[in-house]
Amino acid sequence: MDTKTNTILIFDLDDTLYKEIDYLSSAYKEIASFISKKVTKSSEQLWQEMLASYHRGDNVFHAIIKRYQLTDVGIEDFIAMYRRHHPHIQLTSSTKQFLASVKEQVFKVGLITDGRGMQQRHKLKALGLSNYFDTVVISEEFGSEKPNKANFKYFEDTYGAHLDYIYVGDNTAKDFIAPNTLGWQTFCLLDDGRNIHKQSFDLEPSKYPNHCIRDLSDMALILPLTYNPHEITSS
Structure with missing residues (x-):
């Protein structure tokens, strides 16, 4: 198979291309810096408190407002800071x-991700991926979110249904329903213990991915890609 002319490889973003917990940590650090100007604790201490609160399952913003009796800022303000x-x-x-390797081999590379446009595009810029994808579908901009089939069908309408479509995601609750229905190959990147949304494989058949992988490079063991995952070094 000529992958350059036949394959469209489409990715999810959060917890697939990077760890969403890193985004959360980054946002908390910025918010902690903001709060530190109002209280007597350092931004580092506040950041660590917020992370500990998150891991306990607290409502982090409510807890921090209550603990430090913040009266001039509310939960919605922190949510806005988080997203912006x-x-x-x-x-x-x-x-x-x-x-970089697969970009040179497949026909098109795409992204389907749920979230707000500004927030997701800030992530793409930070990751150096703003110009990487040929087509990007972000739920807020598109008008619907996964598992809506329209978000996936858009690619077939754009490039043709006769091509070989592959979708790579992590959320077993919603990522694979639509692409499975459309007859795409689906890959689930397994949770390494750090995912925001935990995976469950107690699934009805429509939700189950075709393949489960522990690293994106494992796709090369299944797909006709001229790529050796053992030649790379993970950071």
Whole structure:
């Protein structure tokens, strides 16, 4: 198979190309810096408190407002800061090299991700992926979110249904329903313990991916890609 002319490879973003917990940590750090100007604790201490609160399952913003009796800022203000901030996140060297390799081999590379347009595009910029994808579907901009089939069908309408479509995601609750229905190949990147949304494989058949992988480079063991995952070094 000539992958350059036949394959369209489409990715999810959060917890697939990078770890969403890193975005959360970045946002908390910025918010902690903001709060530190109002209280007597350092931004580092506040950041660590917020992370600990998150891992306990608290409502982090409510807890921090209550603990420090913040009266001039509310939960909605923190949510807005969380969504608007320019994150300090990056691809692993493994992911970066894999993406560069497959970009040269497949016909088109796309992205289907749920979230707000500004927030997701800030992530793409921070990851150095703003110009990487040929087509980007972000739920807020597109008008619907996964598992809506329209978000996926858009690619077939754009490039043709006769091509070989592959979707790579991580969320077993919603990522694979639509592409499975459309007859695409689906890959699930397994949770390494850091995912925001935990995976469950107690699934009805329509939700189950075709393949489960532990690293994106493992796709090269299944697909006709001239790429050796053992030649890379993960960061």
